[in-house]
Amino acid sequence: xxxxxxxxxxxxxxxxxxxxxxxxxxxxxxxxxxxxxxxxxxxxxxxxxxxxxxxxxxxxxxxxxxxxxxxxxxxxxxxxxxxxxxxxxxxxxxxxxxxxxxxxxxxxxxxxxxxxxxxxxxxxxxxxxxxxxxxxxxxxxxxxxxxxxxxxxxxxxxxxxxxxxxxxxxxxxxxxxxxxxxxxxxxxxxxxxxxxxxxxxxxxxxxxxxxxxxxxxxxxxxxxxxxxxxxxxxxxxxxxxxxxxxxxxxxxxxxxxxxxxxxxxxxxxxxxxx
Amino acid sequence: xxxxxxxxxxxxxxxxxxxxxxxxxxxxxxxxxxxxxxxxxxxxxxxxxxxxxxxxxxxxxxxxxxxx
Amino acid sequence: xxxxxxxxxxxxxxxxxxxxxxxxxxxxxxxxxxxxxxxxxxxxxxxxxxxxxxxxxxxxxxxxxxxxxxxxxxxxxxxxxxxxxxxxxxxxxxxxxxxxxxxxxxxxxxxxxxxxxxxxxxxxxxxxxxxxxxxxxxxxxxxxxxxxxxxxxxxxxxxxxxxxxxxxxxxxxxxxxxxxxxxxxxxxxxxxxxxxxxxxxxxxxxxxxxxxxxxxxxxxxxxxxxxxxxxxxxxxxxxxxxxxxxxxxxxxxxxxxxxxxxxxxxxxxxxxxxxxxxxxxxxxxxxxxxxxxxxxxxxxxxxxxxxxxxxxxxxxxxxxxxxxxxxxxxxxxxxxxxxxxxxxxxxxxxxxxxxxxxxxxxxxxxxxxxxxxxxxxxxxxxxxxx
Numbered sequence: 001x002x003x004x005x006x007x008x009x010x011x012x013x014x015x016x017x018x019x020x021x022x023x024x025x026x027x028x029x030x031x032x033x034x035x036x037x038x039x040x041x042x043x044x045x046x047x048x049x050x051x052x053x054x055x056x057x058x059x060x061x062x063x064x065x066x067x068x069x070x071x072x073x074x075x076x077x078x079x080x081x082x083x084x085x086x087x088x089x090x091x092x093x094x095x096x097x098x099x100x101x102x103x104x105x106x107x108x109x110x111x112x113x114x115x116x117x118x119x120x121x122x123x124x125x126x127x128x129x130x131x132x133x134x135x136x137x138x139x140x141x142x143x144x145x146x147x148x149x150x151x152x153x154x155x156x157x158x159x160x161x162x163x164x165x166x167x168x169x170x171x172x173x174x175x176x177x178x179x180x181x182x183x184x185x186x187x188x189x190x191x192x193x194x195x196x197x198x199x200x201x202x203x204x205x206x207x208x209x210x211x212x213x214x215x216x217x218x219x220x221x222x223x224x225x226x227x228x229x230x231x232x233x234x235x236x237x238x239x240x241x242x243x244x245x246x247x248x249x250x251x252x253x254x255x256x257x258x259x260x261x262x263x264x265x266x267x268x269x270x271x272x273x274x
Numbered sequence: 275x276x277x278x279x280x281x282x283x284x285x286x287x288x289x290x291x292x293x294x295x296x297x298x299x300x301x302x303x304x305x306x307x308x309x310x311x312x313x314x315x316x317x318x319x320x321x322x323x324x325x326x327x328x329x330x331x332x333x334x335x336x337x338x339x340x341x342x
Numbered sequence: 343x344x345x346x347x348x349x350x351x352x353x354x355x356x357x358x359x360x361x362x363x364x365x366x367x368x369x370x371x372x373x374x375x376x377x378x379x380x381x382x383x384x385x386x387x388x389x390x391x392x393x394x395x396x397x398x399x400x401x402x403x404x405x406x407x408x409x410x411x412x413x414x415x416x417x418x419x420x421x422x423x424x425x426x427x428x429x430x431x432x433x434x435x436x437x438x439x440x441x442x443x444x445x446x447x448x449x450x451x452x453x454x455x456x457x458x459x460x461x462x463x464x465x466x467x468x469x470x471x472x473x474x475x476x477x478x479x480x481x482x483x484x485x486x487x488x489x490x491x492x493x494x495x496x497x498x499x500x501x502x503x504x505x506x507x508x509x510x511x512x513x514x515x516x517x518x519x520x521x522x523x524x525x526x527x528x529x530x531x532x533x534x535x536x537x538x539x540x541x542x543x544x545x546x547x548x549x550x551x552x553x554x555x556x557x558x559x560x561x562x563x564x565x566x567x568x569x570x571x572x573x574x575x576x577x578x579x580x581x582x583x584x585x586x587x588x589x590x591x592x593x594x595x596x597x598x599x600x601x602x603x604x605x606x607x608x609x610x611x612x613x614x615x616x617x618x619x620x621x622x623x624x625x626x627x628x629x630x631x632x633x634x635x636x637x638x639x640x641x642x643x644x645x646x647x648x649x650x651x652x653x654x655x656x657x658x659x660x661x662x663x664x665x666x667x668x669x670x671x672x673x674x675x676x677x678x679x680x681x682x683x684x685x686x687x688x689x690x691x692x693x694x695x696x697x698x699x700x701x702x703x704x705x706x707x708x709x710x711x712x713x714x715x716x717x718x719x720x721x722x723x724x725x726x727x728x
Binding site for chain 3: 008011040041042044046056057060061062063064065066067070073074075076077078079080081082084085102103105106261264265268269272
């Protein structure tokens with residue numbers, strides 16, 4: 001498959017650390033995009049700040065590396081101005097759930113046709129390992145030298161609460177599933193959200209004695225279970241485990257935001273004709 | 275991928291020697307080199323693409339043998 | 343881009359400054375608004391919410407001020423002329439993305455209908471307290487264009503100019519109204535399509551090879567052509583200092599080169615950016631220099647004072663930033679005293695003093711708690727200095 005055309009080959013190798021999962025996410029994304037049949041020239045990829053923010057520099061589309069946390073808000077402007085464009089957001093756990101959490105909630109609520117891929121490595125990696133809202137309670141971070149007392153939370157449930165129509169979770173230890181999920185997310189008409197578990201062996205791994213990338217991927221696999229299996233688990237068995245796969249998929253293209261607005265425009269045009 | 279396909283270090287210079295590919299290879303084709311991954315025994319490769327799909331650095335590619 | 347013109351309306355209308363901004367923006371080809379409600383600017387959002395879908399444009403009420411700023415930048419990159427509106431506290435929230443727009447050279451217009459600050463302050467009272475926030479509110483050195491209308495008609499005219507300047511220079515432009523101008527009702531003349539000069543951003547040639555496209559190409563006028571998203575160029579844009587290709591290279595030379603280009607693309611063309619009106623007679627000894635709502639009292643005071651044979655003139659800035667340094671220096675050489683009435687504790691007067699450089703005495707009249715400056719105050723000072 002000719003997926004290299006979706007990369008800016010001259011910008012590689014990327015700046016991410018050895019063993020960082022973000023490259024696997026990109027790898028899965030471009031394969032999904034190649035299969036999607038979407039037009040590369042009509043696709044915009046937008047990122048924020050942090051390690052995930054650098055993803056756009058390596059992708060051969062119209063790409064925008066924005067300010068911290070705001071990628072989704074920029075994306076909403078692009079999509080609304082030209083609904084004919086496919087708009088993908090690449091954000092991180094700090095970028096998308098802390099500083100940019102509000103935009104995530106409201107894009108899901110509006111059901112605007114964006115594909116949001118959130119790289120979750122459970123840490124602020126670019127700035128050297130401060131805790132994020134996704135850092136598990138009790139873990140070490142440079143800003144939690146006595147252990148993290150913040151509670152991490154389930155982003156997929158947040159997006160579900162906000163009304164998101166397509167919600168999924170993938171993980172870098174299973175790139176085949178990751179690709180399948182991205183493909184479904186790209187094809188979904190309306191807001192889609194994919195939390196993507198990624199490993200950060202340097203800024204997270206070293207502080208938490210989590211081992212190298214290979215060990216972290218093994219742990220990631222142990223902590224996750226397919227959504228189908230997860231539904232059969234007891235309450236106790238579910239603790240500390242995350243379901244992987246498409247968690248929710250509701251087709252409701254009628255309520256998609258730019259479509260709804262287009263209906264107003266059409267209605268006004270009709271009224272004007274009389 | 276059809277049988278007879280084999281792994282290739284398509285972009286060897288980009289390898290950061292993280293070892294993820296080695297851990298996902300079911301037939302121990304790959305080993306750690308000094309700076310980058312090395313193909314130890316290509317004959318064992320079954321072309322499963324595990325390494326290619328997970329490689330974070332776009333180093334590995336499974337290609338048909340005569341291209342190798 | 344084909345500019346859609348708003349549907350015909352009566353050419354003379356009685357309207358408020360905030361609504362005149364909407365009319366001016368539509369006349370200039372604006373097709374996109376995103377923002378967040380705030381007093382005393384909300385009528386601008388309401389106006390666009392009503393008008394834009396009628397011409398096939400888009401209105402987006404965002405979750406906060408920051409998102410409103412982000413969305414207009416996104417819309418502009420997608421090829422639409424875009425505008426947002428706010429007031430002081432909201433303007434503070436927009437600053438980071440305003441700096442981003444300056445850095446990535448995206449045309450957008452930000453309207454700030456000023457109210458009394460700091461903080462929540464007096465939401466329904468006029469102020470000119472954001473003059474320096476407009477100039478320096480963001481991190482790093484950077485230029486900004488800011489225009490300040492002093493009437494409803496000027497709100498209409500300067501909005502058209504603001505959109506044109508932003509398109510021409512790939513530069514965010516701030517339109518500084520204040521609560522009085524925003525809510526004042528006056529009769530204005532709406533122009534026909536033929537009466538309005540519209541400037542659209544420069545785009546890459548249609549035969550431009552997309553592989554060789556440089557989104558930040560160094561051109562003679564220092565303004566790179568801008569490609570709409572989706573037009574096949576697949577280019578990268580970043581708030582990091584970037585070279586002509588749009589990619590950051592981390593080099594200090596690149597940062598210096600880019601800083602200089604961003605400065606010079608405006609400063610080489612100040613004659614196209616700086617607007618002011620003046621009425622100074624050769625024997626006037628004092629001038630009242632003002633902008634925005636303060637200019638109303640200033641000009642009427644001078645007109646009355648002249649009837650009583652006082653040797654006074656007036657100078658009204660329409661462009662505040664970049665500051666009309668040369669014109670004010672010239673004024674300082676002409677008169678002995680320059681009086682600067684402002685609805686703040688003395689912000690633009692610093693620039694006036696700098697430009698005057700001791701050649702004229704510069705005295706401020708300041709009101710900063712929600713009251714307008716009254717003509718009697720200016721008159722009293724004029725009599726004192728003349």
